[in-house]
């Protein structure tokens with residue numbers, strides 16, 4: 001039997017939004033989800049509140065090392081932001097529909113822009129660990145396989161049953177990110193991100209397949225979040241921190257500690273990019 005409770009309802013979403021509104025006067029314009037090892041930006045927020053997400057009933061809990069389960073509301077570069085520190089992934093066992101819940105709450109809080117970062121494997125042979133990639137589009141392989149956060153009753157309050165995805169990543173925000181990178185003297189790669197179910201990393205044959213279908217970076221997040229964000233009419237911007245290089249011959253192992261290590265190196269540059277984008281909004 002399918003459990004209908006997994007699908008967030010407008011009542012559940014509004015209950016959570018009201019609870020958050022009750023703890024701060026801040027009304028976020030921008031939501032942010034920070035990837036593995038990339039969460040430090042949140043520490044420099046002029047924070048008004050930090051809510052442990054386990055105090056929010058029904059909130060999907062992050063179980064992954066490198067993802068603190070906190071919701072931070074504060075000001076960054078003059079912009080009121082809400083940072084979801086502690087992303088949740090499908091492989092943790094959350095139903096896909098629950099992964100979109102925090103984004104729905106952001107939407108009800110009035111955020112109209114979503115900035116996401118992730119750690120990703122470099123499939124494009126010219127990418128090196130430590131690179132930052134501007135996500136210009138994604139391949140929703142996990143969605144093609146039927147795992148969409150929009151499955152279930154459509155929430156008409158947010159968007160249509162069949163939402164457009166022709167511009168999943170906002171073109172103006174991409175242009176802004178390029179300008180900021182140039183001003184800051186930061187190298188910025190660009191490419192296509194794919195979300196796989198994980199949690200196993202890819203086999204060499206998987207990686208050859210991904211290269212063939214035009215993937216530049218591979219990870220286990222972001223696409224479901226962007227799908228919910230776009231359904232709800234948010235403008236979205238995404239960056240991948242390239243933490244490791246695809247090993248197509250199977251000569252090199254991939255580990256989570258390597259991913260977290262790379263995050264530490266990438267974090268400060270990503271922070272400059274995101275701060276610049278916030279100033280330019």
Ligand code: HPA
Nearest residue numbers: 119120121218219220259
């Ligand atoms: N594959 C999938 N997800 C990842 C990788 C990878 O190589 N690196 C960081 N996240």
